[in-house]
Amino acid sequence: MNDFSELEKDLKALRPAQPSPVLFERIEGAMAENSRARVSDAGPMANWFWRFTETPYRFGIGLAAAAAAVVLLIARISTDQTQNENTEIAQVSPPSQARPVQPSFSGRSGIDGSMSSNKFVSSGATQVVYNTRDEGLQFADGSQQPLRRLRYQTQQTWQWRNPSTGASLRVSYPSEEVVLIPVSGQ
Amino acid sequence: MDNIASHENWKSCFSEIGPGLLLFARQWTRSAADAEDIVQEAFVKFWRRNHQINNRALLYATVRSIALDFIRRDKRRVRREATAVAEADPTIEPQFEWADEGQSALAAAVSCLPHDQREVLVLKIWNELTFSEIAGALGISQNTAASRYRYALAHLKKSLQPQ
Numbered sequence: 269m270n271d272f273s274e275l276e277k278d279l280k281a282l283r284p285a286q287p288s289p290v291l292f293e294r295i296e297g298a299m300a301e302n303s304r305a306r307v308s309d310a311g312p313m314a315n316w317f318w319r320f321t322e323t324p325y326r327f328g329i330g331l332a333a334a335a336a337a338v339v340l341l342i343a344r345i346s347t348d349q350t351q352n353e354n355t356e357i358a359q360v361s362p363p364s365q366a367r368p369v370q371p372s373f374s375g376r377s378g379i380d381g382s383m384s385s386n387k388f389v390s391s392g393a394t395q396v397v398y399n400t401r402d403e404g405l406q407f408a409d410g411s412q413q414p415l416r417r418l419r420y421q422t423q424q425t426w427q428w429r430n431p432s433t434g435a436s437l438r439v440s441y442p443s444e445e446v447v448l449i450p451v452s453g454q
Numbered sequence: 455m456d457n458i459a460s461h462e463n464w465k466s467c468f469s470e471i472g473p474g475l476l477l478f479a480r481q482w483t484r485s486a487a488d489a490e491d492i493v494q495e496a497f498v499k500f501w502r503r504n505h506q507i508n509n510r511a512l513l514y515a516t517v518r519s520i521a522l523d524f525i526r527r528d529k530r531r532v533r534r535e536a537t538a539v540a541e542a543d544p545t546i547e548p549q550f551e552w553a554d555e556g557q558s559a560l561a562a563a564v565s566c567l568p569h570d571q572r573e574v575l576v577l578k579i580w581n582e583l584t585f586s587e588i589a590g591a592l593g594i595s596q597n598t599a600a601s602r603y604r605y606a607l608a609h610l611k612k613s614l615q616p617q
Contacts, residue, residue, distance in 0.1 A: 272607040279564075279579045279610075282557050284477035285549040291472070291490045292465060298498045405519065410504055412512060 332424075335439045339428070342437060388428035388437060396423045405451060415448040467507060468497065474581035475517055480549055481573060482521040488528070496520045510583055511590030518591065563613045571606035578603050 399421040405414040425440040472493070479489040479496075496517040505512055550561040564572060577583045577591060588599040 272604075272611065275607055275611055275614075276579065278556075278560055279575075282560055282564075283551045284473040284580050285486065285551055287472045287476050287490060287493070288486070291494060292468065294490075295468065295494050295497055296465075298494060299501060302498060302502050404523070407503055407505075407512075407516070409502075412505065412509070 332441060332443070335426070335441050339426075339437065339439055388430050388435075390426070391429040391436070392425075392427040394425045396425075397421070398423060406448075408448065414451045416451050418447045418449065420445045420447065471510075471513075471581070474576075475514075477549070477580050478514060478573075478576050479517055479521050481569070481576065482525050483528075486549060488524065492517060492521050492524055510581070511587040514577060514581065514583065514587075514591035515593075559614065560610075563610050566613065567606055567609055571602050571609060574599055574602040575606040 397420050401419045401421075403417040403419055406417055407413075408415055422443050422445065423440060424443055425438060428437045430436070475493045475497070476486070476489050479492040480486065483489045483492065496513070496519075499520070500513050500516050507513075550557070550564075552558045552561055564575065567575065573592065574588055577588045578585075583591065585596045585599045585603070588594075588603075589596045592599065594602075
């Protein structure tokens with residue numbers, strides 16, 4: 269490399285431009301801000317917890333909770349309707365032979381055994397990944413090993429069926445998941 | 455080994471490596487302001503993650519990663535603004551403080567180097583990284599880093615020769 273030593277010397281004599289003084293203040297400010305944020309961190313669990321506090325994930329959880337609430341509401345309405353129908357039928361029907369065997373203490377004659385017919389049983393669940401995005405490498409807190417960040421966008425569908433009435437219920441909602449995969453060195 | 459987070463005098467640490475970091479980041483940006491944004495983000499990210507300050511390969515890899523993200527964002531912005539196609543070229547010549555015509559010519563020659571050679575040259579000359587550290591920062595082998603450096607010097611020597 270001796271033939272390049274003079275050139276290397278000339279290159280080293282060429283000085284890069286200095287950062288603006290404002291940059292120091294900006295970095296200092298950003299560090300102070302991060303220090304404050306760090307105090308409120310959740311400690312070692314934070315590495316794992318961040319995945320669940322990300323907005324898209326939170327959005328998915330929110331949707332799932334909303335879907336579950338809708339399912340419960342519909343199931344409740346369905347149950348009430350069936351009970352009302354049974355009550356009316358009991359009122360117009362002549363006394364059945366089963367009545368003495370299973371007496372009603374609730375005042376709703378002949379419907380106690382029908383509760384099982386209102387049960388919805390899970391009949392299927394699907395998850396369709398319709399988009400995958402590679403968001404590149406990043407470094408997790410305290411780790412020197414790079415991690416590849418993949419974002420999956422999926423459509424999840426849950427199905428329930430009432431075996432006795434044949435009624436079915438289906439709930440679909442979008443979800444988003446971020447996965448970190450450790451990448452080994454080359 | 456001190457952690458960068460525990461450096462009371464992080465300013466002096468940054469004063470030492472800041473110009474080199476900025477020059478490294480300038481390879482991907484059109485303006486010094488953009489390069490400073492990249493350096494700030496990288497430095498703070500590196501500090502926040504409690505990395506060792508002497509793990510310079512990782513520091514420069516962080517700058518590079520953020521710079522490449524910046525290019526992607528900037529390209530989208532350029533497309534949106536429908537500016538001239540020539541502006542889409544994300545690279546720009548490194549900025550130096552030169553004292554005479556000879557240094558000016560040298561700076562211009564450095565800016566004309568192929569990007570992969572210039573990247574290695576900037577890390578080796580103005581950031582004083584070893585080939586091992588350069589290899590770590592750029593994700594290449596040490597041999598590749600060394601040969602790119604030699605090609606860069608040969609390229610410069612040739613371009614500076616009087617016609």
